[in-house]
Amino acid sequence: MRKKVKRYVLAVVLILGSLSLSACGVDLFSSSIPRFGIGGKYNEGREQFTRGRGGNMDVAIADLEEVVREDPTYRDSLTLLGRAYYRKERYRDARQILQRAVVVNKEDEIAWLTLGMAELQLGDDEKAIDTLKGGVTLVSKVAVYGYRGYPEWDVRHTVRAAISRAAFEITKGPENKNGILSACNTLLARMDDEEGFQKNVAPRQAEHDLQ
Secondary structure, three states, X not given: OHHHHHHHHHHHHHHHHHHHHHHOOOOOOOOOOOOXXXXXXXXXXXXXXXXXXXOOHHHHHHHHHHHHHHOOOOOOHHHHHHHHHHHOOOHHHHHHHHHHHHHHOOOOHHHHHHHHHHHHHOOOHHHHHHHHHHHHHHHHHHOOOOHHHOOOOOOOOHHHHHHHHHHHHHHXXXXXXXXXXXXXXXXXXXXXXXXXXXXXXXXXXXXXXXX
């Protein structure tokens, strides 16, 4: 009898607790549980962004804007926010935030590349071509074995091929706007895919090879 009473009391406590959290906007039965603190907001924003079409860019932007307000130098939050703006076709916002990103880190190859794309979208063609040339040059120098701490980076050479294609398209000038944007988008996507591969697939493959 006492066990039944304890179970009943526990059930009531859990229900009341969930109702209280729901009133605060937290859904215990949802996978979208709010994350707190600058690190949590950054991780949530990055996770939404890296999901691509499956992610919620509005959530990503809201989280990353909060991070940037608190600490604009936090990891690559400025660059991620700029890319999220770009993905939402908010090109002026993307240009503004990416200009800040390259001031914070002049060696941020992703920020330079996305900034050039935003400038091209806004019709600032000559500046865009110069920015993109610099961005692709920087990418080609740093995106080699050991990039971002991954010793086997781009062993399939998909990123290297995308770099070459982007560089070739840029040489055609602003009249090749669509070709440039397509090639640069592909380059960024290949880099994102490669990072996902290195982070999630390569370790399992290495572990399997050792068995």
